[in-house]
Amino acid sequence: MNSRQRVKMALNHQEPDRIPFDLGGTVLTSIHVHAYRNLRRYLGLPDKEVEVMDVFQQIAVIDDDMRQKLGCDGRNVAPRSSATFKIVVDEDSMPGYRFFQDEWGISWRMPKDGGFYYDMFQHPFANSASIDDIKHFPWPDPVDPARFTTLKESARHVAEDLGEAVILGGLSAGFVELAAWTRGFARFYPDLVTNLEWMTYLMDTIIDLKLAYWEVALPLVGEYADVVQEADDLAGQFGLLISPETYRKVIKPRHKKIMDFIKARTDAKIFFHSCGAIREIIPDMIEIGIDIINPVQVSAVGMESSALKRDFGKEMTFWGGLVDTQGVFTTGTTDEVREEVRRRIDDFGAGGGFIAATVHNIQANVPPENIMALWETLQEYGSYGPGGVSQRADDYVPAARHDKPVKVSSSPDALPAQMLTPEAAAAQVAEEEFYPDLFLDMQDAIIDGRRAEAVVAGEQALADGYAPQAVISDGIVPAMTIVGERFESAEFFLPEMMAAALAARGILELLRPRLVASHAEPVGRVVIGTVKGDLHDIGKNLVAMMFEGAGFEVIDLGPDVPADKFIAAINEHKPGLVGLSALLTTTAPMMRTIINALQAAGVRDRVKVLVGGAAISEEFADEIGADGYAPDAGAAVRKAKALLAMTA
Numbered sequence: 001m002n003s004r005q006r007v008k009m010a011l012n013h014q015e016p017d018r019i020p021f022d023l024g025g026t027v028l029t030s031i032h033v034h035a036y037r038n039l040r041r042y043l044g045l046p047d048k049e050v051e052v053m054d055v056f057q058q059i060a061v062i063d064d065d066m067r068q069k070l071g072c073d074g075r076n077v078a079p080r081s082s083a084t085f086k087i088v089v090d091e092d093s094m095p096g097y098r099f100f101q102d103e104w105g106i107s108w109r110m111p112k113d114g115g116f117y118y119d120m121f122q123h124p125f126a127n128s129a130s131i132d133d134i135k136h137f138p139w140p141d142p143v144d145p146a147r148f149t150t151l152k153e154s155a156r157h158v159a160e161d162l163g164e165a166v167i168l169g170g171l172s173a174g175f176v177e178l179a180a181w182t183r184g185f186a187r188f189y190p191d192l193v194t195n196l197e198w199m200t201y202l203m204d205t206i207i208d209l210k211l212a213y214w215e216v217a218l219p220l221v222g223e224y225a226d227v228v229q230e231a232d233d234l235a236g237q238f239g240l241l242i243s244p245e246t247y248r249k250v251i252k253p254r255h256k257k258i259m260d261f262i263k264a265r266t267d268a269k270i271f272f273h274s275c276g277a278i279r280e281i282i283p284d285m286i287e288i289g290i291d292i293i294n295p296v297q298v299s300a301v302g303m304e305s306s307a308l309k310r311d312f313g314k315e316m317t318f319w320g321g322l323v324d325t326q327g328v329f330t331t332g333t334t335d336e337v338r339e340e341v342r343r344r345i346d347d348f349g350a351g352g353g354f355i356a357a358t359v360h361n362i363q364a365n366v367p368p369e370n371i372m373a374l375w376e377t378l379q380e381y382g383s384y385g386p387g388g389v390s391q392r393a394d395d396y397v398p399a400a401r402h403d404k405p406v407k408v409s410s411s412p413d414a415l416p417a418q419m420l421t422p423e424a425a426a427a428q429v430a431e432e433e434f435y436p437d438l439f440l441d442m443q444d445a446i447i448d449g450r451r452a453e454a455v456v457a458g459e460q461a462l463a464d465g466y467a468p469q470a471v472i473s474d475g476i477v478p479a480m481t482i483v484g485e486r487f488e489s490a491e492f493f494l495p496e497m498m499a500a501a502l503a504a505r506g507i508l509e510l511l512r513p514r515l516v517a518s519h520a521e522p523v524g525r526v527v528i529g530t531v532k533g534d535l536h537d538i539g540k541n542l543v544a545m546m547f548e549g550a551g552f553e554v555i556d557l558g559p560d561v562p563a564d565k566f567i568a569a570i571n572e573h574k575p576g577l578v579g580l581s582a583l584l585t586t587t588a589p590m591m592r593t594i595i596n597a598l599q600a601a602g603v604r605d606r607v608k609v610l611v612g613g614a615a616i617s618e619e620f621a622d623e624i625g626a627d628g629y630a631p632d633a634g635a636a637v638r639k640a641k642a643l644l645a646m647t648a
């Protein structure tokens, strides 16, 4: 049986000779160049120039010697750039960074010193307000013949000469991702609430380009294509990024259009990548024809492997999920990796429908010993023969399980409304009744994300003689408290929360000159940033917005912030609290570096340090000497108030 047959059987939910293994078959199942070099050295493979498969993620093309050693079963066959576009990395124009612009007009940069990835920093539609901007944008040509010159021959070579599965790449990322990348995340999510017509026009324009590409690529590659790749990140660690309703109303019909288009032109299976906690919409994905999900982020809420297999294993293939780079794969011992891999084989393996791959690309800091522990365990336990996955001996002891407890709310210390005592509820009602209509209207406008109306209500309040502080305490704070509670109880998702925060910010901008003129002191002052090397700022922005909504002055240093910037901001703004955010296991250690630098600069004792982000835990916060940890934005404000000894 060759690799292609093996993968095909697994995709048809049959058991081949062994579980197929993927490393480098897609740009989402590969390995960072640093880790790849280490692995080559560890395995005694000759040193060589590593070819980069995806510039942004800095992942490696897996060389043939490595592929043979590990027995990789599928290969990526991807379109080339159009004739008119070539990535040109500029080494000189931006001090400290290398940067380039991609063919969608998005600018990316990577720190020269110690950077692991290219991060986007400029978005072509960041300031766009009109549909004409979308119409007149110089979009990439999806059917430029240059893209297709080698596509068919590469696919044929992989399928016929090498006998491996052909995984056909699409035109760049998914339409949701490209909409977010060209608009910028900070505007993309609120647009889903407040600017939907413009946003769907952008999405539909991108979809047309993607379909035009598939229209040429699929007949060209023909029967060589075994798997066709699409993607869109729809979830984070704790749940969907957008509500299931918005997904079903806005995103799902568009995904269906793409899947129908693909299915009408190929028998290949559709591989769909979405990070995070997507369990709630897996039935929708099955319904619209998605055959394979990736990366199967088993550490995210609701993504427990045995339950996924039990509930969706007949229709859905799991491509990934073997071990999570967020957990033991990076920080655990080889024994822990073995146990984890064996457990996922136990859960996902039976009956086919499983392609073994790590959860997302192997990150730069994963030790080669752990990669080989994964691989050896797969060899040992991944066979479908006698004693293998479905034929274990009677004395086989299943692997241990170390699942994190599943949280239904993103905040363990959140107080859902129904837990209010009768006295507290009565007090709340009394308080609500106390607000004049104007403030109730203002609160409603904020909660609904109606920025213009929120600002009008703010102007009216000032015209009626209310002090700016009253607008904050009676308008913004109660509204944002409700918004925070709804986010924690999964009633609100990113679009609603960010739209509300932008409405609140509109009023704050109105108030700011008056607050400055009256020398009014804010509730507290916070300096916040995502640590150096880390671009993820959606969560940090929410935390910053919740602080603003609670009456704090926020100095937001943005993403990718080194220690010296935090120190300078402490000296300049004299905050009571410094907030550090990190989403990556490769950047979490930067928090320790920053805390040590604050100590060395003599400013550590002047501030409380609060840390958070998907890569962070309470134990880690203690270990690095932070003062506090918060799992989400609402909890961050409560924790900050406690640390600064204010009433919650």
Ligand code: B1M
Pocket (backbone or CB within 6 Å): 057, 117, 118, 119, 185, 233, 234, 235, 236, 237, 238, 241, 275, 276, 277, 295, 297, 300, 325, 326, 359, 360, 363, 410, 494, 528, 533, 534, 535, 536, 537, 538, 539, 540, 542, 543, 578, 579, 580, 581, 582, 583, 584, 585, 586, 610, 611, 612, 613, 614, 615, 629, 630, 631, 632, 633, 634, 636
């Ligand atoms: Co990336 N990414 N990403 N990503 N991304 C993750 C984090 C990942 C877990 C995906 C996965 O493996 N399935 C993975 C990390 C794995 C690891 O660490 N081992 C990962 C990776 C590998 C990467 C790249 C390397 C490659 C890639 O494309 N996947 C690359 C790295 C870039 C870089 O940072 N230098 C990368 C890039 C990107 C995008 C640019 C595409 C985009 C980020 C856009 C942006 O932020 N401007 C992105 C996204 C969107 C994600 C996922 C899908 C979602 C993150 C998110 O926004 N969640 C994520 C999957 C996941 O989380 N499981 C993933 C929503 C947000 C509201 O939650 O940020 O957790 P979160 O914030 C919460 C809490 O954590 C907390 O409150 C917030 C609100 O409740 N919180 C704090 C946050 N900061 C706090 C600070 C506090 C207190 C609480 O006090 C100060």
